[in-house]
Amino acid sequence: MTTTETLDAADVRLRVAALLAEHDPAAMDRLDFLRARFDAGLAWVHFPVGLGGLDAPRTLQAVADAELDRVGAPTNEPRRIGIGLGMAAPTILRFGTTEQKARFLRPLWTGEEVWCQLFSEPGAGSDLAAAATRAVPDGDDWILNGQKVWTSGAHSARWAILLARTDPDLPKHAGLSYFVCDMTAPGVDVRPLRQITGEAEFNEVFLTDVRIPDAHRLGAVGQGWQVAQTTLMNERVAIGGQAAPRESGMLGVVAGTWRTHPEQRTHELHDRLLKLWVDAEATRMAGERLRQQLAVGSPGPEGSAMKLAFARLSQALSGLEVELLGEAGLRYDDWTMRRPDLVDFTAREAGYRYLRAKGNSIEGGTSEILRNIIAERVLGLPSEPRVDKDIPWKDLPR
Amino acid sequence: MTIDLLYSDIEEALRASVADLLADRSGPTRVLATIESDQPCDLALWDTLGGQLGVAALLVPEKFGGVGGSAREAAVVAEELGRAVAPVPFLGSAVLATTALVACAAADPLAALASGDLTAALAVPLAMMPGDPFPDTVRATAGRLTGHVRTVADAAVAGLLVVPAIGPDGPALYSVSSDGVTVTPVTALDRTRGIADVTLAGAPGTLLAGPDLAPTALDEALTTGAGVLASEQLGVAQWCLDTTVRHVKERYQFGRAVGSFQALKHRLADVWLELVTARAAARYAADALAGASDVAVAVSVAQAYCSAVAVHAAEEAVQLHGGIGMTWEHPAHLFLKRAKSSEIALGTPGRHRARLAGLVDLPGPVA
Numbered sequence: 118m119t120t121t122e123t124l125d126a127a128d129v130r131l132r133v134a135a136l137l138a139e140h141d142p143a144a145m146d147r148l149d150f151l152r153a154r155f156d157a158g159l160a161w162v163h164f165p166v167g168l169g170g171l172d173a174p175r176t177l178q179a180v181a182d183a184e185l186d187r188v189g190a191p192t193n194e195p196r197r198i199g200i201g202l203g204m205a206a207p208t209i210l211r212f213g214t215t216e217q218k219a220r221f222l223r224p225l226w227t228g229e230e231v232w233c234q235l236f237s238e239p240g241a242g243s244d245l246a247a248a249a250t251r252a253v254p255d256g257d258d259w260i261l262n263g264q265k266v267w268t269s270g271a272h273s274a275r276w277a278i279l280l281a282r283t284d285p286d287l288p289k290h291a292g293l294s295y296f297v298c299d300m301t302a303p304g305v306d307v308r309p310l311r312q313i314t315g316e317a318e319f320n321e322v323f324l325t326d327v328r329i330p331d332a333h334r335l336g337a338v339g340q341g342w343q344v345a346q347t348t349l350m351n352e353r354v355a356i357g358g359q360a361a362p363r364e365s366g367m368l369g370v371v372a373g374t375w376r377t378h379p380e381q382r383t384h385e386l387h388d389r390l391l392k393l394w395v396d397a398e399a400t401r402m403a404g405e406r407l408r409q410q411l412a413v414g415s416p417g418p419e420g421s422a423m424k425l426a427f428a429r430l431s432q433a434l435s436g437l438e439v440e441l442l443g444e445a446g447l448r449y450d451d452w453t454m455r456r457p458d459l460v461d462f463t464a465r466e467a468g469y470r471y472l473r474a475k476g477n478s479i480e481g482g483t484s485e486i487l488r489n490i491i492a493e494r495v496l497g498l499p500s501e502p503r504v505d506k507d508i509p510w511k512d513l514p515r
Numbered sequence: 516m517t518i519d520l521l522y523s524d525i526e527e528a529l530r531a532s533v534a535d536l537l538a539d540r541s542g543p544t545r546v547l548a549t550i551e552s553d554q555p556c557d558l559a560l561w562d563t564l565g566g567q568l569g570v571a572a573l574l575v576p577e578k579f580g581g582v583g584g585s586a587r588e589a590a591v592v593a594e595e596l597g598r599a600v601a602p603v604p605f606l607g608s609a610v611l612a613t614t615a616l617v618a619c620a621a622a623d624p625l626a627a628l629a630s631g632d633l634t635a636a637l638a639v640p641l642a643m644m645p646g647d648p649f650p651d652t653v654r655a656t657a658g659r660l661t662g663h664v665r666t667v668a669d670a671a672v673a674g675l676l677v678v679p680a681i682g683p684d685g686p687a688l689y690s691v692s693s694d695g696v697t698v699t700p701v702t703a704l705d706r707t708r709g710i711a712d713v714t715l716a717g718a719p720g721t722l723l724a725g726p727d728l729a730p731t732a733l734d735e736a737l738t739t740g741a742g743v744l745a746s747e748q749l750g751v752a753q754w755c756l757d758t759t760v761r762h763v764k765e766r767y768q769f770g771r772a773v774g775s776f777q778a779l780k781h782r783l784a785d786v787w788l789e790l791v792t793a794r795a796a797a798r799y800a801a802d803a804l805a806g807a808s809d810v811a812v813a814v815s816v817a818q819a820y821c822s823a824v825a826v827h828a829a830e831e832a833v834q835l836h837g838g839i840g841m842t843w844e845h846p847a848h849l850f851l852k853r854a855k856s857s858e859i860a861l862g863t864p865g866r867h868r869a870r871l872a873g874l875v876d877l878p879g880p881v882a
Contacts, residue, residue, distance in 0.1 A: 364875075375877060382880040390877060391868040398812075399820040402795035406520035422788045491787055492780035496760050499775035 124162075124173040126180045132157060132171070133184040142190040151193055151227040154185070160193075160226045164210060168222050176412040193228045197459050200270065201225045201232035205278050207351045212295070212336040212344050221276070221297070233274035235265040235298060235322055236345065240515060243486050245280070246289045246342055247505075247513065250324060252281035252296065259283075259296065259334070261304075261327040267480070271307045271320040272456055274300045278348060279329075280341050285511040292510050293341030297333040304328070314472045315452035318460060349482070350420065361401055367434040367470065368397040370463060374438055381443050390441075393434055400426045421487045428477035428484055435470040442467055520798040526591045532568055533592055536560075537599040543846035549602055550706040550849075556672045561603040566631025571609045574739075576617060579625035586739055586804035590746035590797060597750025597825075600849045602707040604634055606740060606747065607669025611637035614739040615677045615688060618732035619723040624675055624690055636673035637736055638664045638691075638713050644862025645738040645814065646870055649730050653680035653715060658722070660689055660715045668860070670711040671700045678713075678720060679733055686729045689720030705856035707849055738814055741861040742800040745817035749790070749797045751854050752821075752828035756786050758847070759832045766837075779835060786828050793824040812874050815867040822858040822867075829854040 136157040142150045154160055155169040159181045164170025171177075186192075195202055202225070209221055224230040241247040250263025261281055271277070277298040284292035298305070304327035309317035336344040364372055375382065375390055403426065407419050439446040450466040462470050478484040492498040505513050522530070540560050549557045565571030570592050575581020582588075589610060596605055608628065612635035616625050627633035639650055653662030660680050670676065676691045695718035700711045724732050760783060763774030773779055800817035803810045829851040833840040840847045858864065872879060 372877060379878075379881050382878075384880055387872070387877075387879045388865075388868070391872055394871065394875065394877065395816050395819045395864075395868060396792075398816045399792045399796040402520065402799045402816075403792040404795075405518065406795040406798065409519070409521050419791060422791050425784075425788055426792060485781070488781040488784035489777070491784035492774075495787060496780075496783055498760065498764065498780050498783065499772050501775075501777065 124171055124177065126177060129159070129162065129171075129173065129177045129180045130184055132159060133181055137185075137188060137190075142188065147191040148227055148229060150191055152223065154190070155223050155226055159185070161206075164222075168210070168218055169226050174412070193226060198225070198228045198231055199459075200234050201228075201230075201276075204234060204348045204351055205232040205276070208278060208295075208335060208344060208348045209297075211347050212340075214332075216332070217297070217335065225276075230275040231270060231273050233268050233271045233277045233300065234348075235268060235271075235277040235279040235324075236348075237267045238264060239266055243483055245345070246293065247510070247515075248280050248282060248293060249515075250279075250281045251285070252283050252294060252329070254283075254331075255328075257331050259329045259331060261296075261298070261324045261329060263324050265322040265324070266310065266319075268307075268320045268322050269318055270458065271300065271322050272309070273458055276300060277322075278335070280345050282510065283338055283341070286509050287339070288507055289505060289510045289513065290342045291339055293345070294338050295335045295341040295344040296329050297335060298324075298327065298329055299333075302327050302329070309454070309456055311454055313475065314469055315449075316455045316457055318457055361404065363398065363401065365401075366397075367431045367462060367474070368394065370470070371434045371438045371441070374441055374467070378441065381441050386437065386441055389433075389437055393430065393437065396426075397430055397434070400430060421482070421490050424481065425484050425487045425491075428474075431474040431477050435467065435474040438467045439471045518799065519802055520795055522591065522798075523587075526588055529588055530591045530595055533564070533570065533595040534598075536563060536568065537595060537601055541599050541601045543600075543849065546600055546602060546707060546849060547843075547846065555602060555700075555706055556604060556669075556709050557602045558672065560601065561605075561634070561672075562631065564601075564603060564605070565609065565634075570605065571613075571631050571634075572629035574609060574613045574617065575625050575629040579617075579622050579629060581625065581629040585801075586742055587801045589739075589743050590801035593743045593747040594750035594753070594797075597747035597853070598754045600707045600751065600754075600846075600853045602709070604636070604669035604672055604709070606708070606744065607636045607667075608634045608673065610743050611639075611668065611736050611740045612673070612675070612677045615732050615736035616690075616723070618735045619688060619728065621690065621723050627675075633674050634669070634672050635675040635677060636667055636670040637733075637740075638667050638670065638676045638678040639733070639737070640664065640666045641668045641710055641860045642666065642862075643737060644818075644866055644870070645734050645741055645811070647737075649681075649686040649733065650679045651681050653678055655680040655682040655687060655689060655720060658720060659717045660691060660720045661717055662715055664713045664715075666701060666710045667698075667713050668708060668710055670698050670713055671709045673698075676713065677723070677736075678715070679729065680720070682722070682725070685726035686733075687725050688723040688729045688732055690723055691715065691718050691720040695719055703856070705852040707853055708856065737861060738810060739804055741818050741867075742804045742810075742814040744857060744861055745793075745797040745800050745814070745821040748821040748825035748854065748857050749793050751825045751850050751857070752786070752790055752793060755825075755828035755832035755847070755850050755854075756783065756790055759783065759786075759835045762836055782831060782835070786831055789824040789827060793821045796820045812871065815862075815871050815874065818862055819864040819867040819871070822864045825854040826858050 140153045158171040160169030162171045162173040162177045163175040252259040252261050279296045279298040283294040304325040306323040308321045310319045310321050311317045449468040572581040573584040577583040678689045678691050697714040698711045703710050766773045796817045800813045803813035832847045839845050
């Protein structure tokens with residue numbers, strides 16, 4: 118492994134060339150190519166050798182991606198498997214056993230196996246550590262019972278990362294454990310949860326006597342909260358930390374509408390649009406700066422900052438767009454209940470964008486919780502009173 | 516084109532030396548005393564900063580006896596000066612006037628500026644911004660200048676004025692010794708940055724640039740000034756946040772630190788988020804200036820964003836300090852006044868947004 122510590126961009130290019138020499142993406146099955154890419158260590162170069170990586174600096178991934186993109190190699194469609202890539206994978210890498218890493222990471226990265234997240238519950242949203250789904254040991258297995266909610270993609274997922282209570286006699290943070298749940302196991306019941314947009318991107322997942330082998334536990338019994346922290350820190354980075362070109366995302370959509378609808382322009386809308394343009398551009402730079410910091414370190418609370426900024430911007434921009442459309446803003450494209458595999462703001466119309474953006478300040482940590490995190494972890498202000506932290510979970514009022 | 520939004524080791528070292536000096540020589544009590552004295556500009560401090568630490572020579576190319584630094588380093592200095600609201604003519608002399616003189620390749624004054632022997636000012640209203648029409652309030656005839664320029668930054672301590680004037684051939688830049696002009700200090704909202712009205716009555720000037728060069732040289736100076744000012748505003752906001760966070764941790768009411776109340780925590784978290792964003796915008800402007808790429812958009816975004824952040828941070832500082840924030844004794848007002856004045860300096864946020872509308876193709880309503 119010492120030989121790879123000094124890898125540079127030229128080495129990565131050589132490895133890409135070697136991969137392409139052996140595997141012509143135009144002449145082979147897409148999944149076979151992705152598997153070969155994983156085995157060549159070019160999936161996520163900062164991962165260990167043998168697990169899709171080269172133990173190389175994270176920044177070199179862009180080199181591999183660009184080289185493969187240039188020859189039109191297939192991708193693993195990262196947006197479709199964001200939960201697996203952004204949340205499950207870093208957690209498995211950090212806490213998984215050798216067997217777990219070998220079993221899960223390759224099909225996760227290629228997209229053969231889609232992942233979802235079973236964390237939130239009807240009674241445990243912002244207060245995730247209050248999760249009530251019970252896991253009771255039974256021989257070499259655990260038996261799970263409970264209800265999870267806000268699960269994106271549960272209907273197409275093969276695996277889930279799951280937080281469950283293994284000891285109700287301990288205070289809430291201490292009695293949790295973290296599991297990998299087979300979504301095809303008996304007793305897993307996925308039901309669509311229709312949202313304000315009309316579609317059902319999320320699900321409720323009911324768990325009734327679901328059997329999970331102890332070999333699918335991530336981290337120690339009782340360590341679930343610490344394991345979940347790794348997942349959540351990566352989620353905030355995954356949501357907020359991507360480098361993007363100018364006027365990408367929601368801003369690009371609204372700016373495009375502005376340019377193509379001169380008849381709808383007013384001075385008041387112009388002022389607001391320009392303010393938001395500046396905010397979005399400054400926020401894009403902040404995201405880029407965070408990315409540059411991450412290249413030399415690891416995710417910190419700045420990820421929370423980006424998510425907070427993104428939520429505010431996307432809501433303001435999408436609201437502006439509906440107004441800008443005037444009479445056309447009274448229409449809605451389609452209320453049909455669907456179950457989309459991924460959220461695509463640009464594939465729908467302004468009303469959808471406006472409604473869907475409301476979720477941006479709720480999903481993955483509400484903006485209010487993120488402000489608490491910033492105030493406490495970054496600014497060092499006193500913590501919120503935690504009246505429940507030393508009480509056995511089973512005795513908490515609910 | 517690679518963007519670098521981080522601080523290099525050299526930039527951090529420069530920051531540390533400026534910050535150390537300011538901590539030692541320009542604490543809030545000292546600033547307050549200085550601005551109420553007969554000489555509201557701290558010339559002794561400027562002598563050390565400009566001459567000994569070399570910040571006056573930062574933007575002067577080596578061939579003219581300077582350091583040959585870029586806007587990236589100047590921005591780091593500006594951040595620290597903003598964090599201390601230091602009453603020194605860095606913006607007016609070492610940035611605005613110096614950049615104009617560099618664009619005109621004016622070797623003699625640049626050598627004197629770099630050595631710290633001379634301080635200069637760019638004789639334009641501080642509210643002027645890049646892209647504004649060339650000023651026509653001063654006329655030049657046979658090398659003599661006549662006219663009036665209001666609210667010129669750092670003019671009162673300048674030995675040399677760089678004066679835009681309309682000469683026989685059109686727009687021109689002249690260097691004028693302050694001996695021959697009347698400089699009347701203005702009672703300013705922000706007393707930590709001196710402004711003065713300048714009257715020229717047949718003052719002898721040396722031609723620096725004629726119509727082919729003067730407009731671009733002036734615009735370059737204003738653009739660099741606006742970009743560097745964004746970092747100064749970042750420094751102002753940083754002091755406001757740091758000081759307010761410290762205060763709400765120490766201030767007890769209702770038996771608890773007031774910083775434990777969520778209403779205050781969330782407001783300070785929002786200011787912090789604005790600062791994170793302002794830092795990126797200001798760094799991008801500095802980096803763009805240094806690399807001469809995407810300059811106009813980067814500078815106007817930084818000005819539009821950082822101006823508002825500095826004002827917001829300063830207003831929150833006054834409010835969250837409660838009664839003490841309203842007193843003359845507490846330095847919060849110095850930062851509020853600097854923030855509010857800087858919002859106007861080198862273009863208001865609204866004017867920079869209006870300029871962006873043209874730069875990024877977002878035209879207003881059809882007439």
